[in-house]
Amino acid sequence: MAKNTSQDSIDCPTGLFDQQEENIAKAPSALNEASSASEKKNQAQKLLNATDLLLACPDHDSSRRDCQICWEVAKLRQKVANWAITVSGLDAPD
Numbered sequence: 001m002a003k004n005t006s007q008d009s010i011d012c013p014t015g016l017f018d019q020q021e022e023n024i025a026k027a028p029s030a031l032n033e034a035s036s037a038s039e040k041k042n043q044a045q046k047l048l049n050a051t052d053l054l055l056a057c058p059d060h061d062s063s064r065r066d067c068q069i070c071w072e073v074a075k076l077r078q079k080v081a082n083w084a085i086t087v088s089g090l091d092a093p094d
Contacts, residue, residue, distance in 0.1 A: 010073075011066045014059045023050040024077050031080070037088045044088075047081040050074075 010017045027047040034040040054074035061067045 010070050012070065013064075013066075014057065016054060016057055016059075017066075017070050020050040020054055023047065024054075024073065027077060028080060031084045040084050040088045044081040044084040047077055047084075051078040051081065 010021075012018055023046060027043065027050075030043045031040055031047070034043050051074040054070055055078070057067075057070075060071065
């Protein structure tokens with residue numbers, strides 16, 4: 001289980017956030033750079049997959065500050081993905 005040591009990062013006890021962080025961080029620019037609706041849907045689905053993993057974390061501890069931040073980041077990015085699907089005129093993925 002990898003752990004971040006930076007003051008600005010989430011200290012995830014399971015390493016799950018560390019595994020998904022790059023996907024989540026790159027998602028907004030990947031969505032913006034997508035040139036077609038199908039590309040946007042693909043990028044949005046990747047983001048939804050990453051956020052679903054974080055939100056389903058079996059070790060989530062609502063009293064732990066890092067877990068709270070992780071969930072807030074995941075929920076925000078989930079909204080971004082759903083918004084991208086909506087404005088692209090696509091149906092939301094199952």
